[in-house]
Amino acid sequence: MMKIRLLLLPLLPCLLFIGPLRASCPIYLTISLSGKALHDSCLEVNWGPDCAGPPEWIGIYGQDPTISNFQPDLRINGITNRTGKLSTPIKLGKLLFPGGWNRQDSNELPATRYPRGKCLPHYVASYNGTELLTVECLKIQPNWMAQIKDGDQMPLKSLFLPGSHASGAFIASYSKTKSLLVKDYLVAQHFDVWSQLVFGIRYLDFSVGYKYMDSDNDADNFWIANENMFIIPLAGVLRDVRHFVERSGELVILDFSSFPIGFYKHPEIYSSLFHLLRQELGEVAYQRNMTLDQHCANRNFRQLLSLGIHVVLLFPTQELPYPENESGLLCSPWQRFSTSYMNISQTLDYMRLLFSKKPDGPVQDDGWIFTAVKSMEQTLNTHKLQTAKERAAVINPKVNQWLKGPWGMNANVVAMDYFSNTNIVDLAIEVNAHKAFLLATKNKFINLEILR
Template identity: 25%
Template structure:
């Protein structure tokens, strides 16, 4: 479990103020690792710059090495007129297959009528694009093109391909410290916030695993915490989960109440009060484990047949046993390192050595963690560490581990392409 950095912050707070011709498309769906395939990410730094990414492994004779990569505000496959790209680079100038643009993504309105509001009663199913498209070219021919978009109904969209898969075998994209996206003073943000999008926005983009840590404060009630630092009240998050399930009733969401860090004696009375609150908001949506926690768990078809698609995992085994609708604790594998190579070694070992527990699912916490000394010297903040590793995570899970993982939780999730990798992997499994 990742803990400690919040404790140190609380202590420090006491003493520190804080193209040519007609394009022709080649094999855009011909494999996850095809040379020249492209995707867009959003920088994990505060500038939210759009990042161009393309695959550079061009050994296979059928692969087309791109001459250049470009960013557009429209889909070049659907437009015949020539309109200049926002950015165009020569691929050979960037051998790593990565280029950070100066175009800011910011926090745009969600397409497809998916912007959150309490009165929302309908949103458009299927994927939807923001007005940003990346394309790779060989001469005037398109190798691949893809937009930056949302995947609010990806499970239902692909139900024929993924319905027979067991929940413990599914590649599920998630976020680490999902509720830590705003609500703390500026001087705490770089070492407390692991995300910069609301839980609602995470779900709309395609995240299906939420990692939540809970604190209780007399007079104020229950909050999402990052260790000892409280962030935001849980009620709003529960409202967003509930609204999302109403609009996307076939999407299966795993809610993991993974720790209860405050107060240090989170006693039986507090657990009883919290479980009651969760039930008030989500109880009728919760899938009871029954006999489903055996082996790799139920298939998606079996879950859908019950019309209850929120799986709620609870860190306290005794409390989970006492409440028929709660699942047993979900095992998280957490490296507690700020070194990229150490993280990769840890994740590789965790994948190989993981054993099934009382819960059929397991989570790889695929993020780097600042150490106490980093806080003292203001180094290696969470945004920097996410920038250091997010692009590598995409390659690791796409090229090496795609078929061997279950839940993958990351920081600043728009900085990687794990959601799309998970969807493609599940479809092609």
């Protein structure tokens, strides 16, 4: 008699999950980097990668095309390639967030929870003839971590966290900023930190500079910096983070990655910054148990949220004097990898090395950050000094496309300049849902024995 044992995973959840990921030709919207200001920026249509069958036409709408027979604001015909990005003449315009998610909205009423995102009035749909194939929209994702069903076993190091590089390098008004250097080369994001978090970014990268402001409040001396220049005050950014996590209940990683101006050989300035962080974020930030030597990347994100913890601070504690350097408020920096001085071919090879997670590779079982950026110096090799937007327009779509393959499953933090010309937030949500499902079903199988 022969005995055959079959281990079967629950089939229905597998099919439900795989279905949307295997759409024959996914279509989505991003924001072009060609506009001088955000409201002047145009919508981009993206399809792929590797569409099995491109649609006959794509329509752009200002309303949901599934609820009525609207005519498109723009119709795009003749798509033949399997992967592509096309800028449209439709401008983004002024953005207002629904459901109480604007910064200035009152805190008296709770903001609407959108665990599956909320569409803004910009839709894209694909068709074969009159047959509707897919519909997507430009959306905010203020509560996406609530979507990770069965994520109870997932530590921070296992999450795919969408991030922004030089997160505070933003100016509200280009018209009031006279410096072309700031406008074209130092600004690195379309959105301020509040809006980045509302769109779904969960990792923020801060470079901090110290500028003495002759003020009674020492907090006024700390500024967001980029490329060794001051951009905006830090204190307001920290308050935005605190207000967002209080309103959303989400978890955010803050990485104080560099201190390019005013900190060198001044431990007392590091100490003042620590006290500012404790003052602004201490009530919502993770406090390590020093006796257990807890590694922050190993902590389960749902457990942190259940304890009322919504911020994790990464900080080089060795720069702090005693006793601040032993504070449980600060976590040691995670491993960092950057493409700053690489061309596209070198970036691909570098990602292959990192995201394969080979036993002898640089990425192992710990928290790690992949920063997909191109530096100003690197562009000089092409004999043309590219603006920050031009650099991001080259590298972002490539990295975004490569992460949609198996590499995305090994991602932890991925940070970009001008993340808004990718769909990295949606990609991270899909990957995290997949990871959580695999963890939840790891030990849940049906054991069938067939006797022959």
